[in-house]
Amino acid sequence: MVQSFRSRFDASFAALSDATRRGVLEQLGRANASITDLAEKFHMTLTGMKKHVGVLERAGLVSTEKVGRVRTCKLGPRRLEEEAAWIERYRQLWDARFGELDKVVEELKRKEKVDGRKKRE
Amino acid sequence: MKNRTTVERKSARELVVTRTFNAPARIVFEAWTKPELLKRWWAPQSTGVSLLSCEADVRVGGRYRFEFGHEASKPMAFFGRYIEVTPHSRLVWTNDESDDGAVTTVTFEEQGGKTLLVMHELYPSKEALDAAVAGMEGAMPETFTQLDELLVTLGASVGRS
Numbered sequence: 001m002v003q004s005f006r007s008r009f010d011a012s013f014a015a016l017s018d019a020t021r022r023g024v025l026e027q028l029g030r031a032n033a034s035i036t037d038l039a040e041k042f043h044m045t046l047t048g049m050k051k052h053v054g055v056l057e058r059a060g061l062v063s064t065e066k067v068g069r070v071r072t073c074k075l076g077p078r079r080l081e082e083e084a085a086w087i088e089r090y091r092q093l094w095d096a097r098f099g100e101l102d103k104v105v106e107e108l109k110r111k112e113k114v115d116g117r118k119k120r121e
Numbered sequence: 122m123k124n125r126t127t128v129e130r131k132s133a134r135e136l137v138v139t140r141t142f143n144a145p146a147r148i149v150f151e152a153w154t155k156p157e158l159l160k161r162w163w164a165p166q167s168t169g170v171s172l173l174s175c176e177a178d179v180r181v182g183g184r185y186r187f188e189f190g191h192e193a194s195k196p197m198a199f200f201g202r203y204i205e206v207t208p209h210s211r212l213v214w215t216n217d218e219s220d221d222g223a224v225t226t227v228t229f230e231e232q233g234g235k236t237l238l239v240m241h242e243l244y245p246s247k248e249a250l251d252a253a254v255a256g257m258e259g260a261m262p263e264t265f266t267q268l269d270e271l272l273v274t275l276g277a278s279v280g281r282s
Contacts, residue, residue: 029247087254090138094138096167098124099123099165101162103161104162105148105152106144108144108148109144109148
C-alpha cells in the first residue's frame with residue numbers, strides 16, 4: 001500500500017518535473033490532441049513527443065487512444081479523479097451551508113406563522 | 122431529514138448546485154438577501170473559517186463583500202455586484218475577485234410549498250473553471266515553481282551525497 005502510493009507519487013513527480021510535459025498537460029486541459037499536434041506545438045520530433053506522452057501515461061496523468069492511424073491524447077484518470085474529488089469537496093461545503101440555511105429557514109417559517117396569527121387576532 | 126445537495130459540472134464552463142428547501146420561495150429568498158441572515162449560514166463551522174464581515178446591498182447594481190479568515194489581519198475577500206434581483210425567484214451576481222470569476226445565477230422555484238434552488242455558475246472560459254477546480258486561482262504555476270525549486274534542492278543534495 002505504502003509502496004504503491006510511493007511509486008505512484010514518484011511517477012507523477014518525475015512526470016511533472018519536465019517543462020514540456022507540464023506544457024502538454026496544460027494543452028490537454030484545453031483540448032484533446034494527437035501526438036502529431038503536440039509534437040508540432042512543442043517543436044519536437046514525433047519520437048520525442050511519444051516519449052513524453054509515455055511518461056505522462058504511465059503516471060496516469062494522460063491517457064491515449066488510437067483511432068485509425070491517429071493516437072489521441074487526453075487528460076488521464078488521475079486528473080479526472082482530482083476533479084471528482086474537488087466537486088465532492090465543493091458539494092460538502094454547500095451541503096454544510098444549506099444545513100445551516102435550513103435552520104434559518106425554519107426559524108423564518110415559525111416567525112411567519114406567529115406573525116400571521118397575531119395579524120388575525 | 123436533510124435534503125440532498127448535488128453539484129455537477131454541466132459543461133466546460135458551468136457548475137450547477139441544486140438543493141430543495143422545505144419552505145416557500147419568499148422565505149428562502151429572504152435568507153439569501155438579508156445580510157444578517159446570510160451571515161448565519163454562509164460560513165458553517167465545519168469549514169473551519171469564520172466570516173469576519175458580510176455586507177450585501179441586494180439591489181441591481183448593489184455590491185456585496187464577504188470577508189473570511191482565521192485572523193482579522195489577513196482576510197480573504199469575496200466581492201462583486203448584483204446584476205439581477207427578481208424578488209422570490211432570481212438573483213444574479215458577479216464574482217469580481219479576478220477576471221476569471223464566474224457569474225452566479227440562483228433561481229428559486231416554488232412547488233407545493235417547497236423550493237427548488239438551483240445555483241448556476243458560469244465561468245468566462247474552460248480554463249477559468251479548470252483553474253478553480255485545480256485549487257485556487259492561479260495556484261498551478263506557483264505550485265510548479267515550488268516544485269521546480271524543490272527539484273533543484275533535491276538535485277543539489279543528490280549531487281552532494
